[in-house]
Amino acid sequence: MKPYNELSFRGKILRLRKLCIKALDDYPIAVARVRYLTTESTTMFRVDAEDGQKYVIRIYSEADSSLAENKTEMFWLAALARDTDLRVIQPVARRDGDYISLVSMEGVPHEKRCALYKWIPGTTLAEHVSVKNYHQLGAIMAALHNHAEGLTLPEKIQPKRWDKTFYFPGEKAVYKTSEFSHLYTSEQIETLDRAIDLVDPFLANLYQRKESPFVIHGDLHYWNVHISRGKLYVLDFEDMVMGFPEQDISISLYYLRDEPAYTELASAFQAGYITQREWPHLPKENLNTFWLARMINFTNYAATAFDTDEDARNYITARCEEIEKRRGIK
Known part of the structure; x- marks a missing residue:
């Protein structure tokens, strides 16, 4: 064989x-x-x-x-x-x-x-991004949060926490390793290092507050939602974490950040969410920091995700430029 x-x-x-x-x-x-x-x-x-x-x-x-x-x-x-x-x-x-x-x-x-x-029937929500659908998605996320907050986990169930940039078990900063560092310029490595110095204390501090974390989806974006006959279905709970509502919300909104109708879509998502649950404290600078964490993670992952070095470098360059811009947003 x-x-x-x-x-x-x-x-x-x-x-x-x-x-x-x-x-x-x-x-x-x-x-x-x-x-x-x-x-x-x-x-x-x-x-x-x-x-x-x-x-x-x-x-x-x-x-x-x-x-x-x-x-x-x-x-x-x-x-x-x-x-x-x-x-x-x-x-x-x-x-x-x-x-x-x-x-x-x-x-x-x-x-x-x-x-x-x-x-699960239907096609991905990515093909049907609209104010109406994001209102529905916001309500679904809030309902998931309501259920999770009241859920008692057995001792053997210990979800990971999004308390640092690289939060998956065994995840490494491969951009600094000899195997993959050739894909990153020295300036890009410095950009990622500085961004991590900003993001890691922010994420760790979330878990120091009085509120208790609970299970959240951890990857609820439009590729992990199907729509069929106007109804949304949530998929792929594999990345679930022990966290807080604003972390889940930030991931959903991250994928909309370049949409021309971002403001309308984000407002619809929030309007749907508050039909089921109070909107968490999520100022613009906090949302931006969550997005930075996501960008760093993806920029690191790019070293192993693309078929060619050229494709990886193009993605890394675009994300590092965005990271530099967003590091200064308040």
Whole structure:
């Protein structure tokens, strides 16, 4: 058998499809067809069942999440399905009642973590950005916050905290390593260093206040929301963190920052949010600092995210220029 790392992309996908079929034996569905969907931070396949139902099976990335984080995601999703009528992605329990399958297969390195979800209809909100839809999204986020604030987490559930720029387990400042520093100019490295010096104390200080943090989505932007027949559905809870409402809000608004109608969209989002929950204290300078944290994170990640050095450098240059501009915003 050809080693996995020597396979073409298509070859890897075909082998991972076989692994998914093996994982699906753990679930109470009769599988008719398994088709590749996409690879982002995780790899996903569409599953069609013999009874006509559709699902998505996800293979988690070892680099982007841990088993403990996956179990945290499943705990909240199961609680949301039990306690609310919010339109969020629903995990499918295995025959033994658990949600995560640990699967090993010859020809695929390392044990893989898989989860099965019910199919979400529609297309991404990114294709339907509007005042009306962002009003609805604001209300959904507030409802998620209301539920999470009243949720008691078992001791074994310990979500990560967004209390520093690089907050994912094992995440490193790769822009300063010998392997990737050639992608960054000395001026860009200095820009990132100065921005981190500003952002890290701000994020750490959030967790020193009296209010208790609770579970938040942590990545609720328009690529992680589907719209179908005018209704929004929230996906991808993989990056959930123990945090505060303003952190979640800042991420949603970050992706709108270059929209010509940003002011109207942000106002609609806030108007929707306050139909369910009081708007948190979020002055412009705090929102900007959250955005800086996001930009630094992405600029660091760019070193490994692009296929060519040229594409990586172009992205890094654009973000560092934006970071320099935003560092002075008050």
